[in-house]
Amino acid sequence: MNSSKYKYDSGLGSKKSLIxxxxxxxxxxxxxxxxxxxxxxxxxFTDFSIYALADWNYIQxxxxxxxxxxxxxxxxxxxxxxxxxxxxxxGPLSIIASLTAAILLSxxxxxxxxxxxxxxxxxxxxxLVAVAIVxxxxxxxxxxxxxxxxxxxxxxxxxxxxxxxxxxPAIILMAIWKSFGYNMIIFIxxxxxxxxxxxxxxxxxxxxxxxxxHHITLPLLAPTTxxxxxITLIGFFQLFAEPYIMTQGGPLxxxxxxxxxxxxEGFRWWNMxxxxxxxxVLFTIIFTGSxxxxxxxxxx
Amino acid sequence: xxxxxxxxxxxxxxxxxxxxxxxxxxxxxxxxSFMLDGHASTYPPRFLPDEFTITQxxxxxxxxxxxxxxxNSFILSxxxxxxxxLFNSMAAxxxxxxxxxxxxxLFTILLSSMIIPSQVTxxxxxxxxxxxxxxxxxxxxxxxxxxxxxxIFLIRQYAQSIxxxxxxxxxxxxxxxxxxxxxxxxPIIKPILVTLALFTFMGTWNDFxxxxxxxxxxxxxxxxVAMSNLxxxxxxxxxxxxxxxxxxxxxxxxxxxxxxxxxxxxxxxGSVKE
Numbered sequence: 001m002n003s004s005k006y007k008y009d010s011g012l013g014s015k016k017s018l019i020x021x022x023x024x025x026x027x028x029x030x031x032x033x034x035x036x037x038x039x040x041x042x043x044x045f046t047d048f049s050i051y052a053l054a055d056w057n058y059i060q061x062x063x064x065x066x067x068x069x070x071x072x073x074x075x076x077x078x079x080x081x082x083x084x085x086x087x088x089x090x091g092p093l094s095i096i097a098s099l100t101a102a103i104l105l106s107x108x109x110x111x112x113x114x115x116x117x118x119x120x121x122x123x124x125x126x127x128l129v130a131v132a133i134v135x136x137x138x139x140x141x142x143x144x145x146x147x148x149x150x151x152x153x154x155x156x157x158x159x160x161x162x163x164x165x166x167x168x169p170a171i172i173l174m175a176i177w178k179s180f181g182y183n184m185i186i187f188i189x190x191x192x193x194x195x196x197x198x199x200x201x202x203x204x205x206x207x208x209x210x211x212x213x214h215h216i217t218l219p220l221l222a223p224t225t226x227x228x229x230x231i232t233l234i235g236f237f238q239l240f241a242e243p244y245i246m247t248q249g250g251p252l253x254x255x256x257x258x259x260x261x262x263x264x265e266g267f268r269w270w271n272m273x274x275x276x277x278x279x280x281v282l283f284t285i286i287f288t289g290s291x292x293x294x295x296x297x298x299x300x
Numbered sequence: 301x302x303x304x305x306x307x308x309x310x311x312x313x314x315x316x317x318x319x320x321x322x323x324x325x326x327x328x329x330x331x332x333s334f335m336l337d338g339h340a341s342t343y344p345p346r347f348l349p350d351e352f353t354i355t356q357x358x359x360x361x362x363x364x365x366x367x368x369x370x371x372n373s374f375i376l377s378x379x380x381x382x383x384x385x386l387f388n389s390m391a392a393x394x395x396x397x398x399x400x401x402x403x404x405x406l407f408t409i410l411l412s413s414m415i416i417p418s419q420v421t422x423x424x425x426x427x428x429x430x431x432x433x434x435x436x437x438x439x440x441x442x443x444x445x446x447x448x449x450x451x452i453f454l455i456r457q458y459a460q461s462i463x464x465x466x467x468x469x470x471x472x473x474x475x476x477x478x479x480x481x482x483x484x485x486x487p488i489i490k491p492i493l494v495t496l497a498l499f500t501f502m503g504t505w506n507d508f509x510x511x512x513x514x515x516x517x518x519x520x521x522x523x524x525v526a527m528s529n530l531x532x533x534x535x536x537x538x539x540x541x542x543x544x545x546x547x548x549x550x551x552x553x554x555x556x557x558x559x560x561x562x563x564x565x566x567x568x569x570g571s572v573k574e
Contacts, residue, residue: 014398014477017476017477017478018394018398018400020390020478021390021391021393021394021398021477021481022390022391022394022395022398024386024387024390024391024446024447025387025388025390025391025446025447025452026391026447028387028443028446028447029410029447029448029449032421032425032428032443032444032446033413033421033444033449034413035424035428036420036421036422036423036424036425036428037413037416037420037421039424040420040421040423040424043423043424053427101318104311104314104315104318105315107311109308109311109312110308110311110312110315111308111312115319116315116318116319118557118560119319119322119323120318120319120322121560121564122322122323122326122553122556123322123325125502125552125553125556125563126326126506126549126552126553127505127506127523127524127545127548127549127552128506128508128524129506129508129524129525129527129528129548130523130524130527130544130545130548130549131325131545131549133527133531133541133542133544133545134325134326134328134329134542134545135325136531136535137332137340137538137541137542138325138328140341140538142341142343143340143341143342143343143345143538144345145324145328145345148343148344148345177321177322177325181322182567185564185567185568186567186568189568234415234417237417238417238419240508240509241508241509241524244508244528245528245531259419259509262419263509263513266422266423267426267513272423272427275423276423276424279417279419279420279422279423280420282417282419282420283416283417283420286415286417287415290415
């Protein structure tokens with residue numbers, strides 16, 4: 001940062017006002033964010049349980065035991081597998097949907113742009129719990145709109161949320177519907193930054209739509225795609241409300257997510273040490289995933 | 301802009317199909333909320349009520365006490381928004397217009413910690429608030445929302461373009477730091493404050509996991525928690541649940557439709573400029 005830009009002298013009064021301006025936010029973030037993060041890390045090496053909740057003298061350090069226990073916990077592996085299934089499927093599909101919508105909306109041929117943009121974006125702002133409830137009825141095996149619609153194509157009713165095979169795809173579909181509008185807006189902003197002349201020049205050289213997309217749009221959109229990829233990854237790994245409302249993690253744990261498992265262990269059974277270890281595994285995964293994406297883009 | 305080759309009709313048709321997919325759940329939600337008991341559980345499904353009724357809404361307000369939950373949601377979303385706007389803007393002002401040791405480093409640490417998912421903090425935070433005796437009170441939601449890194453970042457980003465000369469002139473005229481903050485800084489950053497207020501209001505209104513953990517009495521529930529609770533007892537009453545969903549979503553949609561320009565602008569700002 002160019003310090004000569006800050007000519008404002010921090011005289012005697014300024015130091016006091018600096019503290020007044022900065023400390024409320026900083027203290028709040030320190031006490032209610034950073035200290036809990038560190039405490040959670042420490043907690044993950046203890047056997048903090050319902051007994052410790054009553055009397056903190058019961059807390060014992062148990063080293064890496066919680067993490068070893070996770071390794072042998074079949075339910076944790078199921079939650080991990082389900083969450084990866086969700087992120088790896090819903091993530092790319094949602095980004096493809098966002099990019100497609102953004103390109104369609106950026107075309108000169110599109111009419112009623114603001115109407116379309118608005119309706120694509122509407123699911124993003126609405127309350128997740130409420131729309132999950134709506135979708136739960138849309139997925140109803142007998143009376144739901146989706147099965148009714150599919151019946152026109154001769155597809156017999158599917159028990160979307162009651163069948164272990166279909167429950168996760170149903171949640172994925174709903175999550176894409178809910179989220180694609182967000183990334184779409186970011187892609188639209190990215191597309192606006194691509195100079196029109198590039199496309200004109202390519203047209204003169206006889207490039208078709210696919211060539212232009214492949215050689216101009218995609219490469220120039222790479223920073224946007226990276227950003228979108230990382231925030232989608234971070235958001236999707238925190239999957240919770242959709243399965244909590246629509247399936248409660250079932251059937252047969254087929255939609256149990258990491259966050260839901262963490263919630264159950266920590267706040268239903270009060271195995272808080274164990275739950276903290278789950279939270280840190282989640283953090284490690286999100287962190288690694290973001291780093292991998294950054295590295296991949298740098299190597300391009 | 302891209303000029304895709306396919307004919308305009310095809311392109312617009314595709315957009316109409318996507319619109320139908322995105323809007324149908326909302327339209328059905330509204331329509332079913334005005335149906336009589338059982339009318340949304342038929343095959344083939346009804347798309348419109350045979351007989352328009354508000355019995356579901358009156359049931360929510362009279363028997364199920366949803367007014368309390370609505371009030372909780374409003375009080376909490378508004379308080380968190382106002383308090384965090386004040387704290388965030390003050391911190392952003394300090395980060396922009398004051399010199400102090402380690403400023404850039406501190407800001408980088410704050411920014412990079414945004415990658416830490418909030419779930420990591422939840423267990424110790426719960427214990428802290430329990431020790432403070434504020435679990436199942438409004439403070440359980442307000443305290444963790446006092447300030448946030450994203451808010452400070454967004455305001456700082458926006459205010460970076462304000463020329464220093466503006467502040468220097470005021471300083472020379474003998475204005476105190478506090479006067480500069482209220483008379484110059486806040487008026488200039490008003491647009492981004494509106495955007496941030498939208499984000500915070502909607503974020504608090506829509507939040508689910510944290511209120512689910514910390515609000516334990518039905519009378520303290522916010523709308524999403526109340527809806528989730530209602531769902532377990534009324535899973536066979538789509539008409540009632542749809543009315544509840546309408547009430548949960550409606551304030552958000554009204555706020556969004558009224559201020560979508562600021563919302564979208566802020567969203568683009570928070571992302572594109574890194």
